[in-house]
Every structure is written in structure tokens, then in C-alpha cells.
Amino acid sequence: MKRGKGGELQSGRIPYLARGTSTQAKMQKVYLLDYVAGNVRSLVNAIEKVGYTVEWIKSPEDVEKADLLHLAYFYTNEEGLTIPFQKLILPGVGHFGHCMTQFSLAGYLPAIRKHIESGKPFMAICVGLQVLFEGSSENPAVPGLGLIKGHLDRFDDSSKSVPHIGWNSANTSDKQVYGLRPSSKYYYVHAYKVPYKQGELESQGWTIATARYGDEEFVGAVAKDNILATQFHPEKSGVAGLRVIKAFLDGTKKSGAVAGLKAVEEGLTRRVIACLDVRTNDQGDLVVTKGDQYDVREKTAGGNVRNLGKPVEMARKYYEQGADEVTFLNITSFRDCPLADLPMLEILRKTSETVFVPLTIGGGIRDTTDTDGTKVSALEIATMYFKSGADKVSIGSDAVIAAEEYYANGRKLFGNTAIEQISGAYGNQAVVVSVDPKRVYTSNVAETKHNTVETKFPGPNGERACWYACTIKGGRETRDMDVVELVQAVEAMGAGEILLNCIDKDGTNSGFDLELIDQVKNAVSIPVIASSGAGNPGHFEEVFSKTRTDAALGAGMFHRGEYTVKQVKEFLAEKGLMVRQFEITAYMAVQGIGPFFWMPLCSVFGRRPIFIVTLLIFTLSNIGLLLCQSFTVLLVLRILQSFGTAALTATCAAVIGDISTSKERNTFIGTFGGILMFTFISPVIGAVLTYYLGFRSIFWLLLAFGATVLILVILILPETLRSIAGNGTIRLSRIQQPLINVVSSSKDTPYNPDSNEAIAPFRVLTMKCFMEPFQCLLQKEVLITAFFGSVVFAICSTVIAMTSLMFEVNYPIRYYCLGLLFLPAGAGSVLSFFSIGYLIDRDFRVTQEHYRTMHRLEKDIPLDYKTLPDFPIERARLRNMWWITLIFIAATACYGYSFAFNPQSMALPLVLQFLITSSATAMLLINGILIADLYKGTGSVTTAVNFMRFMVGAVMVGTIEPAFNKLGFGITFLILAMGILALAPIMLVQWFFGKPWKAKRISTWPRQRLVRLPDIRRSVSNMRLPGFGGAVSGVKESIGKKWQRS
16 A cells, blocks of 8 residues: 555555454554643544544654554655554644643654654644644744744634634635535634635645634644644544544545535534533432522422433433533532542543533532542642543632632732643633622612622612622522622633523523623623523524623523424524534435426426426536535535426336336336436445546536436427327427427428317416325325335435445445445345346236236237226235345344444445345335326326435434434344334235225226226227137126226
């Protein structure tokens, strides 16, 4: 394996799916430099999550020895030397001066330089990016490594909060940046930044990703050759961050996904934080609780501590719902436990294994004495929390005491407070001060020394002013200090964020105290988190719209299940507020709804105009996708593209129904349905095009294809709708004729109005036209068959949609090899199409011959089985469904577990994927042909079936990932298999009751739609067949007296 130009791995062979086995992948080492950098546990968990293990670098000699410890991969540097493919990551917690000082004192600087200059992969995070530059105004006297020219300066806090804390973008104009996507948001926490000046760093050969905070644009990430450095924390950026880490560790610099586009919205998002109050209950168990104005005991007899759930499970649930941060408030502080064995440490360790967003812990962070008499500083306690997985620590009562001493000493700092010690070591962004104020009303503002506000909520005696008194000991003791004094003091000490509670609002579900929030925001420049009082999503929208708060926190409304974090964020997005977005399944929904718009038009104005209009929309959408530079525009155009093509499937089916006879229609519809299943191969084509030519090459291919089909339709496709074209004898207008006919026809042969030639009628578009697709779903046999097929389609779509995720999580797959994982699915669908087509035709022939024998009909007598009430079309189609369904159920049930069954091989999951798609293809083909048999009107029934399939598919694909996160792959797919098993009797119902249902439905048809004996006589007489009398006699007996009404 060699490294080519640009740092990509190259080989003389086709790119492999995985180097070695999954076990080997987990043995691939990543070397992590340990310089007491705060929360590195989350980084370790993230690295292990993507399939690697960590080995610590604890001395400069370890950097040198790393080359001898693991020789699984090699690459060739620019000098042509083959060297070990070792990966070194520099964690990024702390501040510039502390980081560089630690490196210098430990002697790491020469070893790091040597590692980077040798061409070995090197990743730096947050302050790790900063030290690559020449220096920072945070510590002007301390030089950086100087690998990149430039200096850092502080964000301007005149119009925004500093530090910059929250979720922001990382936009790049180059496709060769590790896994970065414009639609994703990443977690930043820093006060100093590298200002972005267009072209400056690019001229040095660096690829740059940028972000914007207020009116300042800064560097979010840099990449060059073997180096990747991010200002954001990928290990705390959820799935988006894990993607970046995996891309770096896999050596997949060329992501080629959707780079080159601007983000959906640039800037900092509104943070929604889930808070969990944790304490021991009366039985000694750690539980999540919630207070009513800080009282956590039930009002009923006994007064037990409210138990709302287990901390680790609830934290993971909120992460899966989209919480931007999770906060633990340890409200009892576990005073009697040895400090090294705090229960909260274990909670943090477990939580950080599955929650990849920032974790804050509060409670007990102060100078204390351990149970063995050892004096332990607040800094040491904070360090234990950081090493266990916390990103920030929250200080409460001790902050009030420290602020009182600060003012008593004339606003002088001595560096001995917990806030100063922790922020000095880890940076002020690591310290949150939790404030517990309550209202104190006053009738005379001049009589109080405290900072007051004029309130809209008068006091008990009609007071129109109040101040907010700070409390300690969980609100039980009030101090003579107002909230403004406290927050200004802790900001001076080095706090990076304020968690602003309100005792008066706690547990009331009446909304945040906006007056308190405004007062605090006007007093400090650091970020403020609004807390206490949230009872519904509207309260979050209110606090973000009416105050300048940086984040908002909820607790009880989430714990009680009244609302989810996802619902809150969706509500905020609807109100126009920017939040971290979720993945959407709009494309599938549009594909399902689109035909209901187009097909009524198709039934009135004809097939040809709809073909031309929809293909034109598709073609123009692809042109727009090639040119757009905004992700929002790309999303809109992608939905428009789906809307344009949504009717093509149903329109094609309608054309087949127009031009084919009953005998030909089965073969044509089956062939058409089989071709549609070939789309399973498209991910392979897309991955190859994206890797070698960039993602826009996909749109070039689609543009060429769409334009070609559009030209062919205009040139050669005539109108086929029977109500317009009849059987081909009706005179068509020039628009309804193919262009080649118009050009070749004689211009000097005008239309003669006195001739007997039929003219295409004019039809009116009515609401009935739009309701026609729904009418077929009112037929119970059509409905149950379509629903069963929709669930099969949805499960198969889920397997395809989640293939990348499932294999990436379990195997070290490179980005450009992901498309190859879809080959078994494509092969299964193609093989199934050809094999099941033969079986379908054979079963129909056998059933037809049996029917003819029973009714003594000659072979050449034409039969319209759609109108024969006793023709067993259901059994003809479903004869092979039982064993195909069993294969589908068994393969689906085993699919999720197959990833853990043999972690050394991907063979079993790929084989099961083949079985799932092949059996699903067969079931869907049988399902589709049967529905076409049951209902007259191919276009309408195809529209209705597509609608149901895409709606069920969109719901399942959109909800399956949270199920994976909650239950795991194995249980989730087992549940899906059991769902199909539970629905399988639907096909038995169709088998036994389909024929009588059909007969009852046919009996209600108008006379002209019935198969009548005179029609059969004329047909047989015209063919001059022998034995006509016996054939007619048999038909008479089979049809019965009801059919003699005419």
C-alpha cells in the first residue's frame, strides 16, 4: 500500500473493502499524546467507536518507539521511503500557554516535529490546531510550533458572547477534506481564533474549512498532506464528528461527499441542553430526580425522592433525540464516598461511551478532605471528572463564597479559588458557574444597594421592582449578594459560562424568567444558559426570541416524557431559529406524494405531455444541482428533482397498460418492475463517480441520461392514452404526435372536417381525476396486498439505506469502497428478477390451462381473467410466495446479529443482504403484478402502490436509526422480521378470500365492462375456430345466470 499525491492511499489493485479482519481492525493502534489535557476519555471512546484502539504516548521516547509497536500499514512518503503508517493525535483541551509549556517541559516538541516532518499522519484538535501556528495573543510570550504562518487573536466580545461555545459549521471549497459536510454542525469551544483571510493559508498549500461567529470568519479546520487539525472537537460533535475521526484514521482524505457548498445556515446554532439532577434515593441508588422549587421529595406520605430514571440510560436517550449538551447536577455530592470511587465518576465513564456531545458535571467541586484524611483540591476533583468523561465542570455554592471574598479583598484575585485554578489549567471554557437566585421584592429602589429590575410581575404587596438574591446549599441559604455582582465576579475569576437557574421558576413549567436573563446578559460577556421553568417548546422559542441567551436548558418536561428534545428543536426550526439539523427523508416522501399530482393530469391530458414536463423538470434540476453553491438550494433542487421524476414510474406503467394486450401485460409489467429493482446497483456507480470525479459527476450522468430520454420521448413517443388515441385510429394533434411524424407528414394535406376520421376528444380536469388513485385502495384485496408489499419495500429500503452505517460501525471500510457493499444487493435483485419472472409465467400458464380444462375451453379462446369472477388469479400469483417470504423473514431476522456472529468476516452480512434483496425483489414483483391483475387502470394503481410504499419506506428509514441506537442492530432487525411474520397471514387471506371478493366487486360493474357471451361468440366466430359450441357451452356454465343480465 502506497501513498500517492495528496496523501491518499493507493494500490495496484482494486480498492479493498477492509484490510484484514474486524479483529485486526480493532488492533490498529492510534497513538494519543498524554499531556494532562482534560477530557481525553471522550476522544478515546470515539476512536474505539470507529474501530481502533489507543496507545498512550507518555514520553518523547514513546513517540520514537511507536514505529516499532505496530507495523500493519505502510506508505511511501515524498522521498520514496517506505515507513510505518502510524497515526498520532494531539488532544485539544486547555489553553495555548498551558499546552505549549507542557510540551516544552516534557521534551515533546522535537519528537512531534520529527513525526510530522516524516510524513506520518498527525491530527490536532482545538488548542492542538492553535499550537501549529506561530503564536497567540492568549499568551504572547509563548511561541507556537510555527508549522503554519499566522497568529491567533481573541474574538470581539462587543456584540457577542466569548468564548465561542456551541455548534457551528466547517465549510470548505475543496472536496478533499476528511468527511466534512456543509450540512453538518460541529462543536466549538474557544475564545481565540485564527482569522480567515482568503487565499493566505491556501497559498501555503493548506486546505481550509471556515466558520462564522457574528461578523468574524475564522479557520475551523486545516489539512495538508499528512496533517489534519480541527478547531472544533470531533469527539463531541456526534455522528458528524465521528465521521471526521474515522476518515482521518482510515486515511480517507478524499471524501468527495458534498463539499464545495455553503452550509444550510452559517453561524452558531441555538443550543438545547438536557439537564439531569442526580442524587441517591433513600435506598442508596443513583437516580435522576426533579425538584419543585428545589424540593425533590414527593408530596405524598413517606416523601420519597422522585425517581425519574437511570442517569446513563436517560443521557443516551437525550443524545439520540438531538440534545446539544447533557448536564449532570450532582445535588448530594456524595460526601461520604472516597473521592476516587465517586459514583458520578462511573456514570460519566459509562455515559461518555455512548454520548458524543459535551457533558457537564456539577456538585462537590471544591477543596475538600477525603475519607482517609487526605486534602484534595478542587482542581484535583475536576481533573478526575475530566478524565472520566466530563467536558465542563459546574461550580455552585463555592462560587458565591469566592465572589464574597473577591469583593471583600477589593476585587483582587489571588489565584486560590476553584474557578481560577481550573480555568488556569484547562481554560475558562471548562468552567461553568451555576447560579441559584431568587426574587427579593422592594417597594423603594433607593433603599437597596443591589441591582434591581422593574418587573412586570408585581410582588405580594404590589411591589414593582425586585433584585435577585444569590443562594447556596441548594437554595436553602440566601446571601446578601445579587446576581449581577456574582456573575461579574466569576467572569473576572475565569469562568467561561453561566448556568442561570431561578428558584422561583423551578418546576413551575411557566416559562423562563426573561427579566432575570436580560439582566445577567447585560452584565457579562460570557455565554449564559437559561434554566428553570421550561414546560413546552414554546418556552424555548420565547427565551431565544426575546432575550440574547446563548442556550436553554430543560429537565422535567423531558424526564416526564411530555416532550422530546427533537420536538423542541423541530419547533424552533419551524419558527425560523437555527438549530443543529436532523437527517431527513423528504426525498422518499416527495416520491410517494408526487404521483398524486401528476397522474390525474396524465389521465386527462395524456401520457406524452406529462413525460415531457417531468423529464424537463428532472433535467433542469440536474443543471441547477451542478451549478448551486448553497446546501439549502441543493436540498430544494434535490426535492424538486424527486418531484419531477416521481410520476415517471406510474406513467411508464400506464403506457405499458395502453399498448399491451392482457396476455402481454404480465410480461411487460414484470420486466418493468424488475428493471426498477436494478437501482440497488446505483450506490456502486455513485461511489465510483464520487471518488474519482467528485460528487457533481453524478449530476452530470443524470443530466445526460435525462436529456437523452427527453429527446427520445419528443422524437418518437406518440400519445397512448386510450381516451385520446383510441386504438390508434383517432387523429392526434401535433402536440400529441411524435416530432418525427410531424416533420415527415405532408404539409399540403389539410384536415377535412367533412371526413369520418375521429378526432381526439377534449377532456376536463376534475377533482374526480385526483381521487381516482385512492379509489383502488378502497378495494380491500388491493389494500392488503399493497400494504404487505409496502412493508417489505420499507424493510428492504432500510437495509439498503443503513448499509453504509452498519458496515462503517463494525468494519474499517474506506469511503470510496462503500459502494462495493451494495453489489450483493444488486446481484440479488437482478438474479431474482430473471428467475422469478420464469416462475410467475409458469404458474400463470399452469393455472390458465387448469381453468380451461375445468371449463372445457379451447386454447385459442381469448380470456380476460380480470373480468372472470371465478378465475383464481390470486393463487396463480401467490403460489411461490410462501417460501420466498420465509427466506426474507429468516434473512432479516439474522441480518443484525450477523455483524457480531463472526467479527472476522463480512461474508455472512453480505450473503444475508443478497438473500434479503433477492427475496424482496421477488415478493415485490409478485405483489405488483397481482395488484395490476386485481384492478383495472394500471396508472392509477401504480400511483397508489408507489404512494403507500414510499410513505411507509420514508417513515421506517427516518425512524430506524434511533431504534438501532436504542436496541442495537440485532434486536431491531429481529423485530422487523417478526413484523413481516405477523403480516404474512394477509397473503393467506388473499389466497382464500380473494376470489369471492373479486366476484362481488365484478358484480357491481356496469354492463359494458362485463365479459358477455355475445362478445365471446364474435371473438371465436371471427377466428373461425372448430369446437366453438362446446367452448361457449363451457363458458356459459362457468359464468352463471348472473352474467345473462344483458
